Amino acid sequence: MEQNRPTTLLVCALGGEGGGVLTEWLVDAARHAGYAAQSTSIPGVAQRTGATTYYLEVFPVPMAQLGGRRPVFSLGPVPGALDAIVSSELLETTRQIGNGMSAPLRTLVISSSARVLTTAERMVPGDGRADAQRLLDVVKAFSREHHVLDMGAMAREAGTVVSAVMLGAIAGSGLFPFPREAYERAVRGGDAAAPDKLGKMAAASLRGFAAAFEAVRAPRAQAAFVQGVLAGDDTRDAPPPPQALPDDVARRFPPAVHDMLALGHARVRDYQDGAYAALYAERLARILEAERAADPSGAQGFAVTREMARWLALWMAFDDIVRVAALKGRASRAQRVRQEVRAGDDDLVKVYDHFKPGAPEFAALLPPSLARRVTAWDRARQSRGRAPWALPLQVGSHSVLGMASLRLLASLTWLRRRGSRFAEEQALIERWLAAVETGTRAHWALGRELALCGRLIKGYGSTNERGKHNLLHVIDELAGRATLQPAARAEAIAAAREAALADEGGKALDAALTRHGAAPRPVQAQPIRWMKRPKTTTTI
Template identity: 40%
Template sequence: MLADRLKLPLAPVGEATERPITVAIVAMGGQGGGVLTGWIVKLAENAGWIAQSTSVPGVAQRTGATIYYVEMMRASNGRKPILAQMPTPGDVDIVMASEFMEAGRSILRGIVTPDRTTLIASTHRSLTIGEKSAPGKGIADSPAVADAIGVTARQQIMFDMDALAVRNDSVISAAMFGALAGSGALPFGKEAYHAVIQGDGKGVAASIRTFDAAFDRTQAKPDALAEPSGGTLAVPVVPTHSADARLAPLLAHIHALPDMVRAMAYAGLQKVVDYQDIAYGREYLDLLADLHAVDRALDGGSQNYAFTTNGAKYLANAMTYDDVIRVADLKTRAARRDRIAREMGLKTDQILHTTEYMHPRMEEVTGMLPAGLGRWIKQSGGLYAWLDRRVSKGRRVRTYSLRWFLMLYVLGGMRGWRRGSLRHAEEVAHRDAWLADAKALARGNYALGVEVLKCRRLIKGYSDTHARGLSKFDRVMAEIRHVQRRPDAADWARRLRETAIKDAETGGLDGLIQTIRSFA
């Protein structure tokens, strides 16, 4: 039997240099990665090629993208090739990324190479859970990815394909398909791509329009590497007048501030008023005016009023803390539903349902109660524990069902109740102590006062996230007091804050504190 097997004809299908064309697509849920993969396979099959696609799903909640992989090859002498199921580093011809950081991840995986790969990617950002949940600015370094793309890919097709698709009432997969056609990386004409889209039979007109726009954009500048979009916020223009008579005196307060402070103060005012009401906005400006008075007394003009500008930013954040009322308000806003519907590509004949996981604690319940009653319940250990066992349970909430929507809507409408609550009293006491520390330290060391204002970055979110941030804030402030008399105190304060922001398990912060204790 072995001798017979050795005599089997093993002639190669073709020349040894023949190889399939390989395409890797990294796309997040809802971005049409599966549709795009199907289109590419259909494109090859329509031309008489053999094509195969596979996929490896990513993790939910924007922590990873699904990797789709396509190999295509002409059949030779009626024999079908054996195609691989996963991309191999160094052996991928085309990589398509539906989001800018996914292009960076593709580079790290080694599937983008300078001698072979055409990289097609959208420059828009869809932030990861890690980026959103970081206590401070956790957004990844987009310029670093841009620099890497410039040296790791043979050809780059980079622009905001998501924005282009939205402008044409379609989805990003159609834009990426157009960019692929415009790149010339596949040996098929534009008409062949059109035929694939037309054969799909869904949203053909919008998809063709988006495809053509992306094709023309790619043909115009095939190697353009555009800056990632969404990373820079527009500076708000401070109006001089308002149709609302209640806002007129508030605008006058803002225009009394130095030029370099006004935009930040106006953004803060908008945030505070949206959170609560006009009276709360007036309180914000009064507190900001007090910070500015200290700044003027310290000749802050020579420092571009950094103390007032940072005060305007972080005071607004402190006054718009997350609580149950805020969460319920945001979840029932029409703008949120519209955004979800737009991202999901909801059709007019479809119904949107969302199911959200909520895990309230007794801490949140007592925080909503009048301050006196809330304190009494928290001090009643047995009663508090009994209530917590009944309240602290995970719940799956269908936001747009009548029962849950009405419950959340009523909660979100209780903002008038907020200022008498225990949570608000606690937040005000903490806010005032923080501002008092910043002002006192600034009088001895201007830069240190600014760094203390920035420490508010450590406090974010609600429930357990808020508690962890508050704990880090307290530790950092305690160490700042140890070094406040040193000439380099501001630098140490900055190191403490940045270490605490990046340190999920506090190991790095512990080490820095030990270093400070060794000489302080």
């Protein structure tokens, strides 16, 4: 590092992540070690709709060696002139790189691999997430050295905030010339007491600091040992190993399908019971048989069966009030909540879950005859201009009564099979399954595109109903269209599916259907809701 100019650092954090505290720690550490430092901040907006950046300059020569002279610092960062960028979110890192802040031959980039989805990513009906691998490629291409860590996981394990982890990563990188003790003293708030006398927050921050310090220092030591070879520390959360498949199920399917099949089988079994998981395997076996007829050698890696293993499990484990209660009543959820709020062993945490089940949710668990009466009654209410009926509930899952209510509702899986929605969902699944099976036998690519249409089934309420309506219309209009060759049908279905995922309103889907000679979706009737005009008083 040059000795006649300050060392520059840009800190990028989302709202509420402690970027200001991190900057104060760095300034305190620098001054305690005897170095001149200055920081400025550019405030942003809260959470993922924006970020707050902090700019820090540290003169790398101790004040005692300057002979009374004082360095001149800048108030803001200059693109391409930064020595380091540290960021708590991967997309925010690449955004700053896109702004020209990082120079490939100069800038050290330290980033978390964690993602907080932007508003634009959440708005896409399909998978709108930015490609993480492409973001990592940008970081590697525009940095002289890079360290990508799962800072969020480190912070959760240590019970601290991400700013403490970012501080440890900066210290481990050797960016600034002061020792580790200066950083730790800043975290303690200047308190040099024994660690056992530290406050809980300071002790947790030091644990997060130490974890990140070692995570960055170790690959740097290895890199120095091999003459500067970059140590790309792309740590990612590995998915938990799936449960072992039953032997009879494993023998029926090729090894290429086992990983996805194991996840789907475990999900369906957890959702209902072993008989339901056996039904899942039977349905998937039908697709495997059709795919073997279309691709006897397995040259395509049984991709149709793999896709069906994924989307069939998700559809068979559809969300209902029983499923929601089961998820909210699990012990793992309570532990996760305590970790998220960083509660200690002696802290009391109260959790209130808000529910608003309507007529469709109650009718789902009733026999078809009763369900039709309930839904007809609710539709009649709406036709008179009234809002759909719903029952707002607040359940304190931290209490004995609240948790007992959730557990009681979660135990009603036996009632699910007798409910109207279960029968409706199984009938729709069979329609889709038959289309995939027939399409696969006719042309392998056609079967795969139909299997991928399972992506349309997602969410709950109106979103779920719209997805099923779109899927069935695509099957009815395109899957068996005799005027098109199987390969052309596969292309048409792929275009329609992508259009449906890209446009929630359905205009793109209707246009894609029309473009391939199919009828657009029929217009759905919508009730007109009348609102009373509020009384107004006029004063003259």
